[in-house]
Amino acid sequence: MSSDGPAQTDLGFTDPNPTLGPKYGPVKAIAIPIVSVLLAFAVGGILIYFQGVNPFTAYRVLFESALGDSDGLLRVMQKSTPLIFTGLAVVVGLRVGLFNIGAQGQLTVAAIGAAWAGYHFDLPTVVHLTFALGFGMLCGAAWASIAGVLRAYRNVSEVITTIMLNSIAIALVDYLASRTFKEPDQPISRTPLISDSAALATFGVIPSGFVIALIVSLFFGWFLIRTTEGFRFNTVGLNPNAARYAGISVKRTIVLAMAVSGALAGMGGAVETMGVVGRFEPAFNAGLGFDGITIALLARANPIATIPAAILVGILRTGANSLQFETGIEPEVVDVILALTLLFVAAPIVSRYIFRINAKRKSKSKGRS
Amino acid sequence: MDDELVLEVTGLTKRFPGVIANEDVSLTVHKGEIVALLGENGAGKSTLVKMIYGLYRPDEGEIRIKGESVRLNGPREAIRRGVGMVHQHFQLVPVFTVAENVILGDEPRKLSFIERRKAVKEVTALAAKHGMAVDPKALVRDLPVGAQQRVEILKALYRQADILIMDEPTAVLTPQETDELLKVMKGFAASGVAVIFITHKLREVLAIADKIEVLRGGKVVGTTTPSETDQGKLAQMMVGRSVLLSVDKSVASPKEIVLDVVGLSSDNDIGLPAIRNVDLRVRSGEIVGIAGVEGNGQRELVEALTGIRKSTATKFTINDENAIGASPHKIHGMHVGHVPEDREKDGLVGQYSIANNMVLNRFDEPEFSRRGIRNMDAVNSLATKLVKDFDVRTPSIKTPANSLSGGNKQKVVIARELSANPSLLVASQPTRGVDVGSIEFIHSQIISARDSGAAVLLVSAELDEVLGLSDRILVMYDGQIVAELEGANPDRAEIGRLMAGGHAVVAEDSSHG
Numbered sequence: 001m002s003s004d005g006p007a008q009t010d011l012g013f014t015d016p017n018p019t020l021g022p023k024y025g026p027v028k029a030i031a032i033p034i035v036s037v038l039l040a041f042a043v044g045g046i047l048i049y050f051q052g053v054n055p056f057t058a059y060r061v062l063f064e065s066a067l068g069d070s071d072g073l074l075r076v077m078q079k080s081t082p083l084i085f086t087g088l089a090v091v092v093g094l095r096v097g098l099f100n101i102g103a104q105g106q107l108t109v110a111a112i113g114a115a116w117a118g119y120h121f122d123l124p125t126v127v128h129l130t131f132a133l134g135f136g137m138l139c140g141a142a143w144a145s146i147a148g149v150l151r152a153y154r155n156v157s158e159v160i161t162t163i164m165l166n167s168i169a170i171a172l173v174d175y176l177a178s179r180t181f182k183e184p185d186q187p188i189s190r191t192p193l194i195s196d197s198a199a200l201a202t203f204g205v206i207p208s209g210f211v212i213a214l215i216v217s218l219f220f221g222w223f224l225i226r227t228t229e230g231f232r233f234n235t236v237g238l239n240p241n242a243a244r245y246a247g248i249s250v251k252r253t254i255v256l257a258m259a260v261s262g263a264l265a266g267m268g269g270a271v272e273t274m275g276v277v278g279r280f281e282p283a284f285n286a287g288l289g290f291d292g293i294t295i296a297l298l299a300r301a302n303p304i305a306t307i308p309a310a311i312l313v314g315i316l317r318t319g320a321n322s323l324q325f326e327t328g329i330e331p332e333v334v335d336v337i338l339a340l341t342l343l344f345v346a347a348p349i350v351s352r353y354i355f356r357i358n359a360k361r362k363s364k365s366k367g368r369s
Numbered sequence: 370m371d372d373e374l375v376l377e378v379t380g381l382t383k384r385f386p387g388v389i390a391n392e393d394v395s396l397t398v399h400k401g402e403i404v405a406l407l408g409e410n411g412a413g414k415s416t417l418v419k420m421i422y423g424l425y426r427p428d429e430g431e432i433r434i435k436g437e438s439v440r441l442n443g444p445r446e447a448i449r450r451g452v453g454m455v456h457q458h459f460q461l462v463p464v465f466t467v468a469e470n471v472i473l474g475d476e477p478r479k480l481s482f483i484e485r486r487k488a489v490k491e492v493t494a495l496a497a498k499h500g501m502a503v504d505p506k507a508l509v510r511d512l513p514v515g516a517q518q519r520v521e522i523l524k525a526l527y528r529q530a531d532i533l534i535m536d537e538p539t540a541v542l543t544p545q546e547t548d549e550l551l552k553v554m555k556g557f558a559a560s561g562v563a564v565i566f567i568t569h570k571l572r573e574v575l576a577i578a579d580k581i582e583v584l585r586g587g588k589v590v591g592t593t594t595p596s597e598t599d600q601g602k603l604a605q606m607m608v609g610r611s612v613l614l615s616v617d618k619s620v621a622s623p624k625e626i627v628l629d630v631v632g633l634s635s636d637n638d639i640g641l642p643a644i645r646n647v648d649l650r651v652r653s654g655e656i657v658g659i660a661g662v663e664g665n666g667q668r669e670l671v672e673a674l675t676g677i678r679k680s681t682a683t684k685f686t687i688n689d690e691n692a693i694g695a696s697p698h699k700i701h702g703m704h705v706g707h708v709p710e711d712r713e714k715d716g717l718v719g720q721y722s723i724a725n726n727m728v729l730n731r732f733d734e735p736e737f738s739r740r741g742i743r744n745m746d747a748v749n750s751l752a753t754k755l756v757k758d759f760d761v762r763t764p765s766i767k768t769p770a771n772s773l774s775g776g777n778k779q780k781v782v783i784a785r786e787l788s789a790n791p792s793l794l795v796a797s798q799p800t801r802g803v804d805v806g807s808i809e810f811i812h813s814q815i816i817s818a819r820d821s822g823a824a825v826l827l828v829s830a831e832l833d834e835v836l837g838l839s840d841r842i843l844v845m846y847d848g849q850i851v852a853e854l855e856g857a858n859p860d861r862a863e864i865g866r867l868m869a870g871g872h873a874v875v876a877e878d879s880s881h882g
Contacts, residue, residue, distance in 0.1 A: 228733045228741050235729070239718045244677060245709055246730035247698035 033298065033305075036344035037312065044337040053327050065322030066315045070205045077210045078276050080314030082107065082285070084213035085268030086292025087299060087306040088220055089261045093158075094301040095224060096257035097237040102147060102162025103265040104289025105169030106140040110266030112173045113139035114273045115280035116181055118194025128197040133270050140266015141259040143169065148258025152251040158258065166289070170282075177282055190281040200275035209271035213307075216267065220303035233257055265289060291317075294338055298345055313338065373400040374436070375451075375563050376421065376532055381430035383416050390416040392587045394430070398532065403554060403564045405574040408584035409607055409804035411774055414567045417584070418534045421565070422454045423447035434532070453525025454534040457541075459517050463510035468492045470509055471523045495526055500556055515546035522553070526562075533557060535566040539573055540802065543662050544832060545869070551577050569607070569804060571600040572833075583607055608806045618816045621840035623652035627688055627793050627824035628674070635673040635680035643669035644680075644848045649826075651793065656815065656825040658839025659850075660832060662868050666848035667828045668710060671797045674826070675707045676700040687793055701730055706791030708782055710798045710828075716782040719771030723763055724752035726770045727785050751788070759784035760810060776807030783811055787818050794818055797828045812838060832864065846870050 045055030066072045086103040093100035114136030123131060147161040178189035200208045224230040235243040236253045244250050269285060277284050291313050298312075299305035316338065320331035376398040383391040391413045398404050406414045419425045421432060423441030432439055434450045441447050444454070461470050468489045477484045477491065492505040501519045509517060518538060525533055535554075539547045554564055555577060568574060574581055575595045583591040583606040591606045628651040637643035644666040651657045661667055672678035674685075676697040685693045687703045701707075709715040717726050728737050728748050737747050752766040761780045763773060770778060779799065786794065796815060800808040815838060819825050829835050835842060842859055844852040844867040852867045854860075 226743055226745075228738045228743055231725075231732050231743060235718055235721075238720050239714075241715045242718050242729065244697060245675075245707065245715045247696070247701045249696070249698065 029300075033309075033341075033345055037341050039344050040337045040340035043340050044333055047333055047336060048329055051329055053329055058323060058327050058329055061326050062319035062323050063315070065326075066319040072318065074202070074205045074207070075318045076311065076314045077205065078207050079318050080311045081207060081209040081213045081275070082268035082272045082288045083291050083295055083310035083313055084210075084217060084306055085271065086265050086289050087295030087310050088217060088292075088303055089265035089268070090292045090296035091299065091301050091303055091306055092220065092224075092233070092257060092261045092264060094296060095233045095237045096254060097240065098148075098151065098158050098254065098258060098261070100144065100147075100162055100258070100261050100265075101159055101293065102144060102165050102169075102289070103261075103268075103292040104285075104287075105162065105166035106143045106262040106265035107269035107272075107289050108169045108173050108285055109143045109269070110136035110140035111269035111273045111277075111285055112176055112181065112191065112280040113266075114198075114270035115191045115194060118198035118274060119192040119279070121198075122195060123197055125197045128195065129200065129274070132194070132198045132274055133267065136270025136273070137263040137266040140269060141263040144258045144262020144265070145255065148255040148262075151258070152254040173280070174282055177280055181280070183279075188281075191279045193279045194274060198274055199278065200271060202275070207275050209275035212267075212271065213310075216264070217303050217307050224303060229256075265292070268292075294342055297342055300345070312341075374398075375400050375434070376565075377431075377433040377436075378417075378421065379431050379433075381417065381420060381427045381432070383420060383425055384428050389587050391420070391427075394584075394587075394589055396582060396589070398563045398565060400531075400563055401558045401561045402579045403558050403566070403577055405578035405581045406565060406567045406584060407569060407571075407574055407581055407603060407607060409569060409806065412584040412607070413587040414584055415536060416587075418454065418536060418565060418567065421447070421532075422452055422534055448528050448530070451529060451531045452534065453528060453530025453532070455518065455521045455525060455536065455538060457536040457538075459521050461509045461517060461520060464508065466506050466508055467503055467512070467520050467523075468505035470520050471495075471505075471527050473524075475528055492523060492527070495523055499526065499553060499560070501553055514541050515543070515549070518542070518546075518550070519553075531561065532563045532565070535564065537567050537569075539568060539570060543664075543830065544865070545662065547573070571603050571805075574603065575600065585609055604805050608804075610806075616812050616816070616837035618838070619820070621655045621819065623655040623840070624822070625653050626650055627653050628826065629684060629686045629689075630674070630682060631684035633670070633673060633680055633682040633685060635669050635678050637669055642848060644673065647848075647850055649843070649850070651824040651826050653792065653822050653824050654819060655840045656819050656827055656838050658827045658829065658835035658842045659845050660829075660835045660842055660864055660868055661845035663830045665845050665868075667797070667845055669848075670845070671707075671710070671795055671826075671828055674700075674795055675705065704789070704792040706786030706789060706794040706823075708779075708786055708794070708796040708799050710801070712778055712782050713771075717770045717778060720769055722752075722767045723756065723761065723770055723773070723781055724748050724766040726781050727752045727755055727766075727788075729785060731785075731789060755781075755784040755788055759787075759814070774804070776803040779803050779811060780807060783814055787814060790821075791818075791823055794823050794825045795828075796825065798830060799827070800829075800831070800834060832861070832868075836861065836864075844868055 041059065045059070048055040048058045066076050086107060089103045089106065090100055114132045117132040117135040121128065121131070143165060147158045147165060150156040150161050151158045174189065177191060181191045183190055183192040202208065224233060232243070232248050232253050235246070235248055236250050240250050268288060272285060272288070273280055295306055295309040295313055298309040316334045320334040323329050323333070324331045374397060376396070378394065378396040381391055381394040382389070394417055406417065408414050416425060420427045423444045423446055426441070432441070434452065439450065462473065465473070471492045472488045477487045489505045496503050496505070501523065503516055503519045503523070509520060512520070518541070538550060542550060551573060554566070557564055578595055581593050581595065581598070581603070582589055583593070583603065585607060628649065630647060630649040633644060633647040633649070634642065635644050647670060659667055659670070669678055673680035676692070676695050676699065682693055685691070687700070687705060690703055692700055692703060713719065718729065725748070728751065731737060732743065732748070737744050749766060755761070756763060756766055759780045761777050761784065763777060770781060773781070783799065794815070799815065800811055803811065815825060815827070827835065827838055836859065842854045842864065843850045844854070844864060846868060847870065854864065
């Protein structure tokens with residue numbers, strides 16, 4: 001509630017733009033998502049129970065397979081890496097008041113772009129890594145910019161254009177992977193393997209892509225709060241009219257933010273290609289962009305909170321396969337848990353009942369003439 | 370006025386967590402009486418009427434309607450007992466006709482079909498009875514604000530309200546519409562309807578109220594009648610100290626031309642010509658006021674001058690620098706300050722702190738940022754200083770702007786625009802919705818900006834404000850400047866006539882527009 005009184009501060013290190021949902025102090029901001037996740041697991045447990053499986057067994061399987069050994073940990077981090085990027089992509093959009101549904105398309109285009117840059121060239125390692133990663137980001141940025149320009153100059157809703165661009169991207173990369181960039185003499189549509197010089201290394205259980213994702217998240221946490229450009233983003237997102245009156249070019253900011261958002265999703269795709277898959281193969285990236293939306297909402301548009309949100313989704317997605325394998329439960333139960341978590345975070349139900357926020361208090365500042 | 374008591378409120382108290390909105394408030398209203406509730410924002414006027422209308426339940430005290438002690442469980446019950454309320458923000462269905470809106474929820478029915486013809490007839494008769502011009506078949510969304518308000522009033526009357534509550538009914542009206550409304554309200558009283566109206570405009574209170582209740586800090590601090598009081602006394606009661614109502618300013622000493630505009634034209638939002646061939650000059654050290662009924666191109670003029678709206682002109686310079694086609698950013702860089710008409714929508718980012726709002730158009734200047742990184746220390750120290758200098762009442766500079774009162778929000782905007790020492794200040798409706806104490810302060814700030822050499826262009830729908838502040842007055846009608854009046858005491862009636870589209874009688878004025 002915007003009229004809730006002077007609880008919100010935005011100076012120095014705190015965030016000027018609490019984009020989503022009601023405002024809480026720091027304790028509640030951390031406690032509410034945790035409580036929401038636990039509640040979602042409880043409800044998910046009931047569903048599991050009705051499938052004839054002991055929910056505690058099921059959850060033990062899920063978490064043990066994801067976190068129990070180094071293989072699991074590696075897979076969780078690999079899984080979380082592109083999710084952090086797509087989550088960030090959606091977060092940056094939300095800050096500027098844009099709902100980028102197109103992270104999936106931007107990621108896919110970037111994944112094949114990075115694959116091409118990875119196998120087609122032979123360069124010294126550092127140059128090649130930078131080039132392939134940069135080229136992937138460029139592909140994602142360009143793809144998102146179509147929607148950004150249409151929004152800024154033609155006022156076409158980015159929700160619609162990014163959804164359409166997702167479909168176009170999937171058709172485009174299918175075509176490229178089966179024709180132009182196809183690995184010769186192979187029955188399946190996929191690109192050749194990237195050169196070793198373009199492959200992102202893994203150190204023990206820590207993929208370097210994951211480290212990059214953490215650094216980029218921290219950078220955006222700082223960028224949105226401390227830089228003038230970040231201030232422009234937030235201002236345009238919170239009140240485009242006031243931004244225009246204050247001399248900020250809203251059009252330029254929208255185009256730039258959409259390009260940045262696309263570059264982030266693109267980084268996710270490039271890192272996936274260069275660090276995990278090693279080439280582009282359609283269907284390998286399915287769902288990463290859409291999970292990004294869930295993650296961004298779960299993190300309430302906070303770049304730092306994107307990290308734990310993405311890891312949570314990474315754990316669930318990693319564990320879901322073992323869950324099916326060992327207990328026969330459909331892995332979709334994980335989607336139900338995620339959806340419930342989001343519902344509990346977004347709806348003020350949890351905060352009302354757990355923290356007994358008095359509904360009357362909300363009318364306090366409105367109550368006087 | 371009759372002696373019959375229709376509403377009696379005794380010892381009403383309403384608490385919200387942390388605030389006592391009303392404390393021991395007592396009030397009596399007689400049949401056919403017009404009672405004005407006067408007070409600053411936050412004085413508790415709205416809370417009081419919301420209890421009478423059943424929207425809030427009092428913590429203590431008693432409400433008696435027509436002699437009967439009541440505990441209202443909601444507006445429906447209040448309506449049943451003859452209490453009607455016209456809200457400040459209209460509660461109408463835009464795509465319905467006037468008649469449909471009026472009968473909504475209380476439709477004349479035959480075999481569960483709505484009798485439309487009967488509805489139109491009843492609404493027509495009701496409007497005619499109270500002298501309100503309104504077409505029952507018109508769609509509400511096509512009506513001007515004044516007419517929409519008449520629909521709201523008809524809704525209450527249709528439900529046989531004989532105690533009519535009006536929450537700041539004149540806040541959204543033009544001066545002409547206001548006069549008309551006041552006439553209609555007098556008509557209600559004459560026909561036996563009791564009217565309770567909330568306002569903070571002193572002139573209206575004195576013009577039509579039978580009784581004035583002044584609220585401050587949730588309590589009734591005085592009850593009086595227009596014959597016993599005057600504007601000064603009322604303002605003092607409202608604010609709790611003496612208030613300067615007339616603007617105190619010295620004679621202007623205009624110097625060089627700052628804003629020079631020849632042949633400025635611009636379109637409105639739907640692409641029709643809004644201003645045509647406007648010539649305008651504002652000099653350093655003078656306040657030029659633009660009087661006019663709202664909607665005659667003032668908004669478009671201000672937006673064209675500040676670069677927000679596209680315009681064409683033969684000449685448009687600020688301090689001899691060409692400003693034709695310049696962006697808002699560029700015009701701001703020419704030392705132009707802009708107080709926009711709608712501060713909530715265009716002037717502030719509500720969720721941002723006061724500090725961030727204080728630098729909303731300067732955050733990227735070297736003083737507040739270095740190599741793209743914001744210097745929050747500089748922002749905070751400027752904000753701390755401005756909050757003090759401009760008397761912004763706030764617990765902290767970190768408080769979000771939208772939790773401030775209207776007057777304090779406007780002080781933030783004024784502080785921001787004046788702290789950059791603009792050579793041109795364009796101020797649009799600078800005191801709209803602002804309480805008396807803040808109006809006085811904002812006026813004195815505008816005058817001191819003038820005295821320190823700023824050129825000021827003032828646009829206001831409040832004729833009193835234009836008359837009080839301006840050194841020179843331009844009257845705008847239908848997108849053109851139709852007259853220019855100079856001198857200390859322009860003729861109020863003459864300006865009113867010009868605003869309504871009458872031609873100037875003074876020969877020299879015909880050269881304009």
